[in-house]
Every structure is written in C-alpha cells, then in structure tokens.
Amino acid sequence: MSCAFSAAMPTRKRTACGLSTENSIARSATRGELVEDILTVESVDGSKAGPVTTVDHFLFSCAPRFLLNRLARGAQGMLGLGKSRIALPSQLASKFGLQRKFATCLSSSDGLILFGHEPGYDSIFGTEISRSLMYTPLVTSPDGSGSSQDYSINVKSIKINGKRLSLRQKGIGGGTKISTTVPYTTLESSIYSTFIKAYKESATNNYFLNMTVVAPVAPFGLCFSSKEVPSSMLLGPMVPVIDLVLQSEMVKWRVHGRNAMVPVLDEVMCLGFLDGGSKSKTSSSIVIGGFQLEDNLLEFNLGTSMLGFSSSLLTRHTSCSDYHTRMMQSTLKDS
DSSP: OOOOSSOOEEOSSSEEEEEEEEETTTTEEEEEEEEEEEEEEEEEETTEEEEEEEEEEEEEEEOOGGGGTTSOTTOOOOOOOSSSTTSHHHHHHHHHTOOSEEEEEOOSSOOEEEESOTTTTHHHHOHHHHTTOEEEEOBOOTTSOSOTTOEEEOOOEEEETTEEOOOSSSSOTTOEEEOSSSSSEEEOHHHHHHHHHHHHHHHHSOTTTOOOEEOOOTTOSOEEEOTTOOEETTTEEOOOOEEEEOSSTTOEEEEOHHHHEEEEETTEEEESEEEOOSOOTTSOSEEEOHHHHTTEEEEEETTTTEEEEEEEGGGGTOOHHHHHHHHHHHHHHHO
16 A cells, blocks of 8 residues: 555654545545554345444545535545445455445435345345346446546436437447436536427427426526426326436436436426536536435446446335335344
C-alpha cells in the first residue's frame, strides 16, 4: 500500500499514510489518513441473519467531520463499494474466501446490501427472482471518461411506451453510470431535451392517459397533475413506461411509475429525470440515480465484470424493505 497522495505524516503513536478522502455527495475532498481496525459484520444463514463475525486489519480512512456535510442524518461516514482491492467488497472477499461480488436492494426505508453470497440469492429472494435476473457487462466509458471506480453499463437506446427515442447522435456515447450519490437520473442535455419532449408527447396524447402538464417544480423540468392519473398500489402512477435498452432488445431495464414520478406537491408529480448539462470529458451521458434504483435488485460481480438486475421487484408483489423485515423477523424468532 503506497501513500499515493501525500508523504507519510506523524501521528501520536506512529507514522501514518496520508491520502485523499472525499465526500462524493457534497463534492468535497481533504487530506486524511489510512488506518486499520476490526470490522464487525453480520453474516447470512439461509434466509435470516447469521452470527456476527469480524474482519481483522480492516483498512479505511479517517477524515475531518466536515466531510459528513450533506450526508443522511446520523451518518458517520461513507462506504466504499468500488472496484479497488481495499474497497469493502474486496476486503470481505479476501477475508472469507468469497467471490468479489455484492448485491444491493435499496428502498426509501430499509434495504439490504449482501457481499459474496453464494450460491446465488435463492434463499433470500426466492428462486423466481434470483433466477430471473438479466445480465449486462460492466464497462468502462468508450471514450475513457469517468473514474475507474465507477460502475457503468452500455445503454444502446431509450424507449418510452415502446417507442424508441430519435437521438441525433449515433446511440448513447459516454457510458451510463450507476450512482447512489445522485438522487435522480440525469441525462446529458441533448438526450434530455429529446427525452422530455417524447415523454410529454406520450403522456398527453395518449387515449388512455391524456395527462395534464403543470408548471415545473425545481429541480424537475416536467411535471403533471396527478389528480386524474390512475395509480396502482404496487407500481405507482400509471404513466408511460421507460425502457433503457442494453446489449439487445431482449435486455432492458424497465422503469415504471413508482420509479419515474416524484410526488412534490398536493396533486402534482414530476418526472424524476434531470438535465445533466452538456457532456464533459469526465462525465457520463446518463447517470442512473438513487430514486430509480429503489426496489431493484442489483448484483455487481467484480470477478466477471457483469451486472445482474431485476428491474422493479414491485412487479412481483414484493419490495426490498420486505426482505429486510423478513430477515429481521426470522432472526428475532430464532433468538
């Protein structure tokens, strides 16, 4: 392990390795130090939480408290899930002899993050869901943009209610990044303008919908009255479906109303996709944000460089918070 960002600096007990620490939400960084300690983690036994175990000599960085700015209330730091050998997935894989992979199932309340779970996720999510995952390669940006720690996929096209967007550029260059630090999906400006126009057309000139556009509420660019829009207990507002088409027409990430529309005011909802500005050399054309990730099971396999994804679990009458609750209840029952 080298001190890549600064020279070794003295501490009260010994010489420490200085490095750069970052809050990727506030987009701030400062100097910190590399330290090691014992990490306590909860194992999984079938469909319930298993015994608590420890990781000795766990590497992490310490930084000033101001780097906690803009994190969720009660947060004490940020968890590194990148591809490096000192990121949490790799350290756990090395300690316990697991595959270098992890799965996320996030929600607006309680969700799950699983590391190296083998074989598959049948015992937790059930055979129907775990074996229905679709897979797409994790890629680096075609133009070399973005961080090597980013998780990106290759979106070939976008469809709204089955109709492909007519983009001036050939395909969607620059890669599509998956990010939990961005609240809503962002699209490069030229893609966003085409996307918004097509979505508005589909929503307002649809015999079954005929939605009413209202004044936009910042930061959103397209909002509708929710008064006349039918809603499903599972999938949310019955609005045009968005498909992110991947390596083939058969492999697509589908976004239903629950992950597309954000309720902002009484009887007003907004499309949860934002203008990401003009694409720079260090940005992706599309960044899939946290709102669109909710109730989607994602498996990041660092060994095979593949992403497994379920699309919304709500279509199967379940959610990420359901699995968290079931696991906790089964643990309490056995304790």
